[in-house]
Amino acid sequence: MLPLEVLERAQTELTDWQSSGMxxxxxxxxxxxxxxCAHQTEAKLRRLMELPDDYRVxxxxxxxxxxxxxxxxxxxxxxxSACYLKTGSWSGKAIAAARRQQxxxxxxADQAESSYTSVPAADSYSVPSDxxxxxxxxxxxxxxxxxxxxxxxxxxxxxxxxxxxILSRPLDLxxxxxxxxxxQKNLGPSGLCLVIVRDDLIGHARANTPDLFDYAxxxxxxxxxxxxxxxxxxxxxxxxxxxxxxxxxVELGRRNQAKATALYDAIDASDFYANPVARSARSWMNxxxxxxxxxxxxxxxxxxxxxxxxxxxxxxSVGGMRASLYNAMPxxxxxxxxxxxxxxxxxxx
Amino acid sequence: MLPLEVLERAQTELTDWQSSGMxxxxxxxxxxxxxxCAHQTEAKLRRLMELPDDYRVxxxxxxxxxxxxxxxxxxxxxxxSACYLKTGSWSGKAIAAARRQQxxxxxxADQAESSYTSVPAADSYSVPSDxxxxxxxxxxxxxxxxxxxxxxxxxxxxxxxxxxxILSRPLDLxxxxxxxxxxQKNLGPSGLCLVIVRDDLIGHARANTPDLFDYAxxxxxxxxxxxxxxxxxxxxxxxxxxxxxxxxxVELGRRNQAKATALYDAIDASDFYANPVARSARSWMNxxxxxxxxxxxxxxxxxxxxxxxxxxxxxxSVGGMRASLYNAMPxxxxxxxxxxxxxxxxxxx
Numbered sequence: 001m002l003p004l005e006v007l008e009r010a011q012t013e014l015t016d017w018q019s020s021g022m023x024x025x026x027x028x029x030x031x032x033x034x035x036x037c038a039h040q041t042e043a044k045l046r047r048l049m050e051l052p053d054d055y056r057v058x059x060x061x062x063x064x065x066x067x068x069x070x071x072x073x074x075x076x077x078x079x080x081s082a083c084y085l086k087t088g089s090w091s092g093k094a095i096a097a098a099r100r101q102q103x104x105x106x107x108x109a110d111q112a113e114s115s116y117t118s119v120p121a122a123d124s125y126s127v128p129s130d131x132x133x134x135x136x137x138x139x140x141x142x143x144x145x146x147x148x149x150x151x152x153x154x155x156x157x158x159x160x161x162x163x164x165x166i167l168s169r170p171l172d173l174x175x176x177x178x179x180x181x182x183x184q185k186n187l188g189p190s191g192l193c194l195v196i197v198r199d200d201l202i203g204h205a206r207a208n209t210p211d212l213f214d215y216a217x218x219x220x221x222x223x224x225x226x227x228x229x230x231x232x233x234x235x236x237x238x239x240x241x242x243x244x245x246x247x248x249x250v251e252l253g254r255r256n257q258a259k260a261t262a263l264y265d266a267i268d269a270s271d272f273y274a275n276p277v278a279r280s281a282r283s284w285m286n287x288x289x290x291x292x293x294x295x296x297x298x299x300x301x302x303x304x305x306x307x308x309x310x311x312x313x314x315x316x317s318v319g320g321m322r323a324s325l326y327n328a329m330p331x332x333x334x335x336x337x338x339x340x341x342x343x344x345x346x347x348x349x
Numbered sequence: 350m351l352p353l354e355v356l357e358r359a360q361t362e363l364t365d366w367q368s369s370g371m372x373x374x375x376x377x378x379x380x381x382x383x384x385x386c387a388h389q390t391e392a393k394l395r396r397l398m399e400l401p402d403d404y405r406v407x408x409x410x411x412x413x414x415x416x417x418x419x420x421x422x423x424x425x426x427x428x429x430s431a432c433y434l435k436t437g438s439w440s441g442k443a444i445a446a447a448r449r450q451q452x453x454x455x456x457x458a459d460q461a462e463s464s465y466t467s468v469p470a471a472d473s474y475s476v477p478s479d480x481x482x483x484x485x486x487x488x489x490x491x492x493x494x495x496x497x498x499x500x501x502x503x504x505x506x507x508x509x510x511x512x513x514x515i516l517s518r519p520l521d522l523x524x525x526x527x528x529x530x531x532x533q534k535n536l537g538p539s540g541l542c543l544v545i546v547r548d549d550l551i552g553h554a555r556a557n558t559p560d561l562f563d564y565a566x567x568x569x570x571x572x573x574x575x576x577x578x579x580x581x582x583x584x585x586x587x588x589x590x591x592x593x594x595x596x597x598x599v600e601l602g603r604r605n606q607a608k609a610t611a612l613y614d615a616i617d618a619s620d621f622y623a624n625p626v627a628r629s630a631r632s633w634m635n636x637x638x639x640x641x642x643x644x645x646x647x648x649x650x651x652x653x654x655x656x657x658x659x660x661x662x663x664x665x666s667v668g669g670m671r672a673s674l675y676n677a678m679p680x681x682x683x684x685x686x687x688x689x690x691x692x693x694x695x696x697x698x
Contacts, residue, residue, distance in 0.1 A: 007364045007372050014360040015353065021657070023356050025538045025584070028660055061410040061540060062561055065575035069559035100557055184576055189374045191410060191540045191578030208449055210418035212411055226414035227533055229540030231580065235374070308370070311377055 001328040002188065006238045017234075024234045029227050034234075038222070041237040048167065048240060048248050049196075052174050056202060058195040058215060059223040059233055064090075064163040064182035066213070067193060068097035071159060071178065073209045075132050075201060078102040082132040085151070086110040087119050088140030089317060090161060098135070106131065116143045118278040122152065133157040133177060139164045141185075142315040144288035144322060145281050150175050157201060164285050166194070167243055168327055169253030177201050183232060185285075186327045188239045192232035243327070252327050259325045259334045260284040266338045272345040290320040293348075297321070300344060307340055350677040351537065355587045366583075373583045378576050383583075387571070390586040397516065397589060397597050398545075401523050405551060407544040407564060408572040408582055413439075413512040413531035415562070416542060417446035420508060420527065422558045424481050424550060427451040431481040434500070435459040436468050437489030438666065439510060447484070455480065465492045467627040471501065482506040482526060488513045490534075491664040493637035493671060494630045499524050506550060513634050515543070516592055517676055518602030526550050532581060534634075535676045537588045541581035592676070601676050608674045608683045609633040615687045621694040639669040642697075646670070649693060656689055 017024040018033055027034050042057045051057070060066065076082055081104040084095045088111070098105050108127065109120035127134045134153045139146040141164045150172065151158060157177025165171075166181040173179065178197045184190035197215055205214040212218075212225050246252055264282060267273045273289045275282065291297055300321065301313045314320040323337055366373040367382055376383050391406045400406070409415065425431055430453040433444045437460070447454050457476065458469035476483045483502045488495040490513045499521065500507060506526025514520075515530040522528065527546045533539035544564070552565040560566040561574050595601055613631060616622045621641045624631065640646055649670065650662045663669040672686055 001375050002372060004364065007374070011360055011363040014363060015356045022659075023351060025356070026350050029539065031660075061412070061415070061578075063410070063575045065561050066410070066559065069561070097559060100559065102557070182576065189578075189580050190378065190576040191581060208451070210415065210446060210449065212414050212418070226412045227531065227539040229410075229538075229578065229581075231538050232540060232578075310371075311380070 001324075001326060002235075002239065003242045003328045006235070006242050009238055010235060025231050027230070029224060029230050034230060035222075037237055038224075038228070038233055041233055041240060044237065044240040044244065045194075048243055049171065049173055051196065054199045055173060055196050056199065056215075056219045058197065058218045059228055060193045060195055060213070060218065061191060061229055062213075063184075063190065063193050064161055064180055065093070065097075067161070067180040067195065068094045069101055070209075070213045071133075071135070071180070072098045072101040072103045073213060074205045074215050075157070075159075075178070076101070076103050077206065079104060080132050081106055081128070081130065083108050083127055083134040083156075085120060085125070085134070085136040086112070087137055087145055087147075088116040088143040089315075090140055090142070090163075091135075091137040094135055094137065094161065103132075108134070111145075114278070115276075116140065117145060117276045117281070119145060119147050119281045122149050127151075127153045127156045129154060129156060131156050133159045135159045135161075137161045139283050139285050141283075141286045141324070142318055142322075144275070144277055144283040144286040146283035146285070148280050157198070164326070167249055167252065168256050168285060170249045183236060185324075188235040189232045191229045192236060194236075246327075255331065256284045256325065256327070259329065259331055260287060262331070263287045263323060263325070263334055263338060266341060270341075270345060272348065273341060285325055287323045287325060288314060288318070288320055289323075294319070296348065303344065304337075304340055307336075309337055309340055312337075350673075350675060351584075351588065352591045352677045355584070355591050358587055359584060374580050376579070378573060378579050383579060384571075386586055387573075387577070387582055390582055390589060393586065393589040393593065394543075397592055398520065398522055400545065403548045404522060404545050405548065405564075405568045407546065407567045408577055409542045409544055409562070409567065410540060410578055411562075412533075412539065412542050413510055413529055414442070414446075416510070416529040416544065417443045418450055419558075419562045420482075420484070420529070421447045421450040421452045422562060423554045423564050424506070424508075424527070425450070425452050426555065428453055429481050430455055430477070430479065432457050432476055432483045432505075434469060434474070434483070434485040435461070436486055436494055436496075437465040437492040438664075439489055439491070439512075440484075440486040443484055443486065443510065452481075457483070460494075463627070464625075465489065466494060466625045466630070468494060468496050468630045471498050476500075476502045476505045478503060478505060480505050482508045484508045484510075486510045488632050488634050490632075490635045490673070491667060491671075492626070493624070493632040493635040494626055495632035495634070497629050506547070513675070516598055516601065517605050517634060519598045532585060534673075537584040538581045540578045541585060543585075595676075604680065605633045605674065605676070608678065608680055609636060611680070612636045612672060612674070612683055612687060615690060619690075619694060621697065622690060634674055636672045636674060637663060637667070637669055638672075643668070645697065652693065653686075653689055656685075658686055658689055661686075 108125040163182040183192040203216040314322040457474040512531040532541040554563040
């Protein structure tokens with residue numbers, strides 16, 4: 001979901017960008033107008049995220065999934081050890097991809113026992129000081145499970161997949177070695193991945209890393225090793241303008257918490273709906289819930305869609321329902337869902 | 350450059366796609382409307398390219414540059430030999446990337462002697478039967494050099510980087526093992542790469558190949574191993590509609606040849622302009638030319654830009670001028686350039 005004003009602005013100038021007579025889709029990525037756009041985008045992001053000077057911002061392709069492999073290629077030698085926290089589907093994929101790059105994966109915590117409805121307690125694991133990094137998934141979009149703390153790693157770099165939570169609230173980047181995020185949830189369109197990496201972690205890529213995925217080559221080329229996804233970067237720029245106008249991460253965090261709280265409260269107040277996630281690990285971004293009678297799932301989803309509430313079916317791997325409350329979802333949308341849920345429950349009475 | 354009618358259509362429906370009330374940028378890639386769009390796009394492409402049934406169409410991210418590494422990962426074992434023809438900058442990059450993946454690169458022809466203004470004669474090299482493939486770059490966009498024949502490889506798969514020539518004319522795909530093309534020249538926006546690969550070449554990726562770049566995993570997942578660049582695929586679909594309305598590759602080939610011929614004729618008829626490329630290797634897509642006095646290059650480019658003729662500066666590695674005549678460039682645009690060139694020459698008199 002994107003803010004309507006972002007889409008309308010993109011629509012207005014789609015055939016004529018900056019009075020160039022050309023679409024932003026058509027202009028050269030080496031030309032001054034687009035280079036300036038990319039620089040501005042980065043500057044806005046740095047400002048909004050209060051990014052320390054010793055971090056680089058990189059724009060890549062391949063989504064967060066590519067980073068599951070690219071992070072190990074840049075941060076480990078073959079056979080070296082790296083730590084992972086396994087809290088659901090996405091962290092599981094990151095682990096599988098790292099192993100394929102011959103990382104000696106140490107899983108410090110695996111929430112399988114709770115069927116991935118919890119996160120490990122902060123003091124339940126410790127990171128060996130010789131690990132290349134600790135990787136975790138702050139928010140598991142499928143399970144609706146979220147960390148309510150930043151893992152402590154001592155001198156070991158902390159790596160986080162922020163695809164679903166970036167810019168959804170303030171974040172202390174200085175605690176991280178590397179943060180990455182596919183753009184399609186809170187930042188803009190699919191096809192763009194943001195990587196924020198501390199300077200000292202750049203320049204250690206394995207010899208077989210393609211230039212396109214070598215952080216040093218990307219940093220040197222201002223993310224333009226080859227033609228970048230120009231339209232996606234432009235759209236990110238418009239989204240950042242919107243984020244700034246809303247009051248930045250602080251205000252968005254306030255709203256996102258209020259949206260999630262309203263929906264969890266409605267679920268908790270009902271015997272008909274239930275959320276399986278440990279209270280302290282409930283996601284602000286993806287609220288999963290089940291119906292008392294799973295046979296009603298399909299009816300619920302189709303009636304909701306008819307009422308304009310789309311994309312509510314849970315991921316096929318877990319079933320149930322899932323409401324995604326990313327930045328662009330207004331409280332009115334959440335309220336409409338709650339009203340529909342209340343009405344649906346009453347009609348089953 | 351994109352056809353204006355494609356941009357206008359995208360503009361009209363940017364905030365409301367297929368009466369969904371959502372932008373195509375926002376819809377789920379797993380939802381039925383987008384899945385159908387992707388299937389249609391593939392079907393159109395197959396029809397327009399007269400693709401045999403034993404070829405798969407894959408949509409990837411990372412541009413053609415990613416394929417410089419991904420082709421070796423899928424088609425060779427480490428240390429195995431593959432052949433390359435070196436005809437300029439892009440084939441040079443493909444060779445460097447293959448070596449990084451431990452391919453034993455055999456360069457069957459290197460046009461360095463002609464400063465990359467020619468292609469090797471068809472009978473000047475032969476492909477060893479144990480090579481994994483022969484890779485070539487049908488059109489070098491920087492040098493403006495193009496093959497006027499398809500290399501003979503016997504039973505060895507032929508691999509071509511068609512980023513700048515795909516759909517610019519008819520092509521006998523059955524002669525190829527694999528064809529790839531970044532979308533941003535003739536197909537649509539940047540951020541999308543098309544791979545067309547023969548079935549028997551799928552399923553042999555090295556163990557360390559990320560799923561996202563393993564042709565077998567991509568084929569199995571209908572190119573949706575992760576979220577694909579949805580807007581780019583949608584835009585490709587609109588471009589293919591346009592190609593179909595124009596009369597397909599046959600008619601586009603006729604027009605592209607006419608456009609290039611007109612411009613080369615104007616250059617050849619003048620003592621002021623010159624094209625350095627061997628006649629049989631002159632590109633239809635990228636016409637490079639020099640001015641009698643290189644000191645006038647900057648004046649030429651800036652006056653041309655003022656007259657609405659943009660992007661004429663040659664690549665920084667070779668200097669001079671370059672006119673790119675991709676599918677969306679009409680003959681009227683070429684004629685405007687010729688008129689400007691004639692006028693500019695007269696004014697130097």
